[in-house]
Amino acid sequence: MSKSGIFTSSIAKKYWMALTGLFLITFLIGHLLGNLQLITKTGEEGRRAFNEYAYFMGHNIFIKILAYATYISILAHAILGLYLAVKNKQARPKNYAYNKPSANSGAASRYMAILGTIILVFICTHMANFWYKQKVAETVPLHYVEVKKVQQGQDPQTMQPVTQEYTEIQALTTMGVYFPVGYINPMTNEKEIQIKPEGTKFKDPQSGLVAAEGYRDLHTVVMNFFGQSQQGQPTNEYALIAVILYVVSMFVLMFHLWHGFASAFQSLGLNHRKYNGLISFVGKAFAIVVPLLFAIIPVMIYLNR
């Protein structure tokens, strides 16, 4: 390949890196707004809002297309970035970086590659913990609530009215209503689900027809992951480690975005003397605010659970 060919193709790669990078920035905004519900809404209302949101994100066709574009962008951005970093290193004369680091644009790309690789590892482990369980393995439990009920009846021997308290298990359904699916056995204190779900669908035991579709309880999975106490389970001893790793990863993301935002505009040729100051300011503000808000989420969950 001619020298100009290599030059053109690396320009093209930088262009695609910038485009995918800016697309991932828009993903971050959407993802942050969705996840902030984890700390802005509390109790059963917060649990319901987040699970309904997660269901919508997984079932809306437009969002699904955006999700695939996100996965492709992450892969393309990472592969192109690593390729350019390796090419940069090979093209650099020996000792240059040590003699004149500030004038060496390759140094920035090398740091970006290291930061980007850490973020890639974060995204892989992060997706294994939530996305994989929700979308692939489908191991996220359904959204159940326990409702205290009072049953009125008559003692057959004494003919006296009797009231009996029991706990009904209801599943939150996509029709927006809670659907009774079982009860808590008073002898064993165990959940007895009578209308068994198949995936997320509840079938009527008599007719076999789908009576309702339930939501998955991703909210509880996230809360149990970062929270010190897990619902219905022993104390979560790994919560603090998870929170620290998330906060450190968000610092890495901060440095990556600090350089990446303005650099994307430059690679796309969208820089203009008049607007460069504004782009740089918005980029740096974004680089600080977005990772900071992401980092606050696990910290708040840890402190409040």
Ligand code: HEM
């Ligand atoms: C620290 C706060 C964060 C929380 C609580 C969080 C939570 C979640 C949850 C619950 C899911 C699964 C959604 C589903 O499958 O329906 C998810 C997916 C995902 N997260 Fe995060 N996330 C956080 C930060 C981040 C960051 C900083 C990034 C990127 C650097 C990221 C990248 C992703 C990606 C790529 C997916 C898959 C998205 C999709 O399938 O549409 N997350 N996150």
